[in-house]
Amino acid sequence: MYKSIVIGTGPAGLTAAIYLARANLNPLVIEGVQPGGQLTTTTEVENFPGFPQGIQGPELMDNMRKQAERFGAQFRSGWVEQVDFSSRPFKMKLEGGEELTSETVILSTGASAKYLGIPGEQENVGRGVSTCATCDGFFFRGKRIIVIGGGDSAMEEANFLTRFGSSVTIVHRRDELRASKIMQDRARSNEKIKWALNRTPLAVTTDENGMVKGLSVRNNATDQEELIEAEGVFVAIGHTPNTKFLGGVIDTDEHGYIIVKPGTTETNIPGVFACGDVQDIRYRQAITAAGSGCMAAMDCEKFLEGSMVHDWSETLNP
16 A cells, blocks of 8 residues: 555656655655656757756656655556556556555656657657657757648647748648648748648658658659658657546546646546646646646645645536
């Protein structure tokens, strides 16, 4: 029996673990299949406060893990396959059948960026391929950039990246975009944005030094293969929150992101809290994830003390 179990790491889960451990709650952290979260696939992190020269993503996550361990947090590798939140203590079943019980649970399983699955894509993540303009745009100052996607996220990323790149080319497999009219108009009025519509991405290409040099595409109108030259390729086709394992017992929005009571990390089940990208469809930054991890730990501590009031009626039915 644990007082609190944190499912998932990354900045949110590790920050929650630090705060819980310092409160002498001895949390157990289930690391999942990618300990440290998305930052472990990032090279340089320059926008996390406190590191004026930047820090490597894996190093930042390792430091946060060691900090949590220093105060008594325990870590276990594994994947939660099933949860039972019908009554307290809550039950979780790990792969292999092991069952854990806890008085409270913090969900920090994150959201996974969607990829195209084309050759050269995964191999070059952090080496010219990215899914986060806010995180990595700075590294492409004066360079040619490609943004793949046709929705609002792609238009927003493309506009943002024009602050850094010499040009930004939007690649979309159809002639028509899915983005809202206002976002399309904003992108089309930007002189630094070029268009490569009705083209299907085939592969991310690299030069003899292993550096990204462009995107190979098929022109759907002519059926000919083309190479769009660029030093950076941003994949902007959305994210998938890692909530499938919850089996629908936690309220989510239409995209699968966990719904929390505004201003808190409370879910619809008292004693279960959510933090980080799994409940954040808007910001998805390491620092905002860490902040929400702090909130989740403090909400959890107050709940265990019996001082938290759980009343969703005012929120859902104002």
